[in-house]
Amino acid sequence: MQVNEQFTPTIVAFCCNWCSYAGADLSGTNRLQYPANVKIIRVPCSCRVNPMFILRAFQRGADGVIICGCHPGDCHYTTGNYYARRRTTLLFSMLDYLGIERNRTRVEWVSAAEGAKFAATMNDFVAQITELGPNRRLEDLRCRK
Amino acid sequence: MQEVMKKRAIELLSDGTVAKVIGWMPGEFSYDMTPAVFTTAEEIESNFVYNDFCGANVSKYVMREQKKASDAKILVFLKPCDTYSFNQLTAEHKIVRENVYVIGVGCDGMADVEKIKAAGIEGITGIESDGDKFIVKTVYGDETIARADALAERCAACKSKKLTVYDEIIGEDGEVVENSGRFDLVAKLEAMSADERFEFWRNELSRCIRCNACRNVCPACTCEQCVFDNPKSGIDQKAAADSFEENMFHIIRAFHVAGRCTDCGECSRVCPQHIPLHLLNRKFIKDINELYGDYQAGDDTESKHPLTSFTYDDAEPSVIHERGNE
């Protein structure tokens, strides 16, 4: 395994259009810094995130995947994030059970008003993944750059 | 038991109550009992079997037959575990209950022919139950093996011997088994380190030959078009080109049936590579029980499925970071 001193992880962040994506926007307009290696994918709701999307992200080179949605109770579609909460809990528990580092995945509720929380969360998550190193257990060798 | 079942099947067929009978017949080998559809008394007379090798769950065949002719009345024989799958299929509108006549068959466990072979018994031609033993008929004469040594994995850890749906019963109805021990191995895996778990699953999943038998047999896998047959999914191939595909297939299949899997054990039974698939499904079942309250898919046809419902105070996903071993 090649160890790169300056390992910069690739992070995929699925952000719900109504809260977290707006939160990311706000952190931008407030000129708060978060690393450029966080790739945001906008989804209509956190419950739009099919488990395949998450695995696919790891396959195509993500070292960490974070899902951000509205706080429970605040979903634009009223209940989407409650379903997402159960699904992601079970899926991430399964990944953990298969021996895939549990810290590579995270769920965070970020509202449209929480620009600072968005930036802080991303900084923290990037630091966590940098410490973990590259994703090797759920990667597709054919996709390795 | 077999003779009583045959007699009832012929009666119901000849008085016009049903037009088809779903049961078992001998397959390629005399221990390889395979699901079968009968339409005449003669066929039943000559081919119908029921013995301790009839582990196959025939509930999915009801769906298949109803697809061909939805109004034909069908008689099906179901073991306790099969009744759970039948209920689940009914709940998912895959089976029209009114057109099925269910005969529940009491059960005290099916034999696993692999275990019998592993005990050195060869030339198997038949099997009989005898208290805590199985009498295995072979071309070399009768052999006996302790029931505990020959029981199929899923029967040794049977969750319930209760018939959850039936129009009549042959044999004896049983009870839900408390402390069946079916989560013991899952708990053991959870107690390992992440590295050990990774090793364990790599060792198991890397043997998968993607025959799709686990999906095809599964009574919860009833999608008209399966994601694994979609050429655009990138995982429709019949051989995994990368370990990622093995992981992907197993994670996604287990996830798709999470909350709907009745733990019937068919996937592990049919896997030619002996991959303990039940350990994946049982992980989901265990998590659901622990996080969202006890739930048994197929218990009835009304209760709310745990992944299409929620409560306002469900656990946060971070719970998985707080428990067990890293």
Ligand code: SF4
């Ligand atoms: S039955 Fe076994 S070998 Fe076949 S696809 Fe399923 S896990 Fe793989």
Ligand code: SF4
């Ligand atoms: S996943 Fe396996 S145990 Fe669960 S319903 Fe399907 S075949 Fe049965």
Ligand code: SF4
């Ligand atoms: S694996 Fe998924 S998509 Fe395929 S049949 Fe099963 S539930 Fe449906």
